[in-house]
Amino acid sequence: MDNAKIQGLIQQLAQRNYQDMFANDFLLTWEKSDQHIQATFLVADILRGLRQRNISTRLFDSGLGISLFRDQSTRTRFSFASACNQLGLTLQDLDEGKSQVAHGETVRETANMVSFMADVIGIRDDMYIGKGNAYMREVAKAVQQGYLEGVLEQRPTLVNLQCDIDHPTQTMADMLHLINHFGGVENLKGKKLAMTWAYSPSYGKPLSVPQGVIGLMTRFGMDVSLAHPQGYEIMPEVEAIAMKNAAAAGGKFTKSNSMAEAFADADIVYPKSWAPFSAMESRTQLYGDGDFDGIKALEKELLAQNAQHKDWECTESMMASTHGGEALYLHCLPADISGVSCKEGEVAASVFDRYRKPLYMQASYKPYIIAAMIMLAKAKHPADSLAAMLQEGTARIR
Known part of the structure; x- marks a missing residue:
């Protein structure tokens, strides 16, 4: 990306209405306006362009990025670290097992x-239905109170790195990948995207990726098809959001x-395992009751249920049944690859290997999406800040 292209993107950003993203959080994509979503994509592309030009994008001279992962993570963990570092923040991970949280410290x-x-x-809390997103909002409320009372000199922005409802950094990265792959957002209208369940030899995978996909992709006039075996339903309220989005954008949600x-005839496919909504509700209740025998019984039941749909x-x-036999394959990774990571899984090894490079490109957008979310929340005039970075041209490596 040359300087002229970057300058053009900055000019587009300056025309967007995103000012109320400043001093705000990013928790669910459907809480953000179309202008907010477009601004996030633009900032992410600009930051990527500056990085490619070896231009420093240090927005901060100092400061901390705090990460809290209540579930295992590779891509999102390192993407958050990369985003913080790119903007000039030092990363500190909060390990609850080594903190006073283990001794009953309040949120x-x-x-x-x-x-x-x-x-x-940045918080990842995706394991328990009704808990993760609620916890994030409790943290946001606490730091807002601390800021208003003068305890904190600044109000930290909260970024949802995956909760029980949505995975905004993942789906926003997925969407930016699609925009660039198909040569512009205007080329996505009418494209068919298949968000389907796929078999996994493990249980309890979060619902947030399929819910995030249908909650975001339906905003772009696409034909979004959600498919799963009977009994693997997702949250009905998210389906309602997808239906509303599709109607407003002139697309479809089926x-x-x-x-x-x-x-059949899909342009994009996203086969991904997830646990049934009702089972995730049961697991949350069992953990709340401390019923570990019940949890073991539920796990056995769900693994048997999965095995019926290999x-x-x-x-x-x-x-081969997709559009031209060449649909773009997406996955949030890691995928359960048949004959590689497991005996039988979500995707055949030959399919995964053929799409390995596009999958890595899909993942590569996440650090820039996260950095864009942070920048739009912390910089009062992001377009001016980015224009100054481009003009100054401070080399990242000197």
Whole structure:
């Protein structure tokens, strides 16, 4: 990307209405306006362009980015670290097992104690239905109170790195990948995207990726098809959001219990395992009650249920049924690859290997999306800040 292209993107950004993203959080994509979403994509592309030109994008001279991961993570963990570093923030991970949280410290106290000189807090809490997003909002409320009371010199921005409802950094990265892959957002209108369940030999995978995909992709006039076996339903309120988005954007949102039907003539496919909404509700209740025998019984039940649907696999024959036999394959990674990471899984090894480079490109957008979310929340005039970075041209490597 040359300087003229970057300058053009900055000019587009200056024309967007995104000012109320300043001093705000990013928790769910459907809480953000179309202008907010477009601004995030633009900033991410600009930051990527500056990086490619070896131009420094240090927005901060000092400050902390705090990360809290309540579930395992590779891509999102390192993407958040990369985003903070790119903007000039030092990263500090909050390990609850090594903190006073283990001794009963309250959310309000923890949130304020870790937020001195912190500019952003990234949280991943996706394991329990009704808990993750609610916890993030509790943290946000606590730091807002600390800021208003003068305890904190600045109010840290909260970024949802995956919760029980949505995975905004993932789906925004997915969407930016699609925009660039198809040569512009205008080329996505009418494209068919199949968001389908796929078999996994493990249980309890979060609902947030399929919910995030249908909650975001339906805003772009696409034909979004959600498919899963009976009994693997997602949150009905998110389906309602997808239906509303599709109607407003002139697209479609359909549901079926057939992977083949969803894949037929699809331009984009996203086969991904997830646990049934009702089962995730049960697991949350069992953990709340401390019923570990019940949890073991539920796990056994769900693994047996999964095993009934091993034919839900992204195979070569399934891919051949897509548009021109060349649909773009997406996955948030890691995928359960048949014959590689497991005996039978979500995707055939030959399919995964053929799309390995595009998958890595898909993942590469996440650090820039996260950095864009932070920048739009912390810089009063992001377009001016980015223009200054471009003009100054300070070399990242000297």
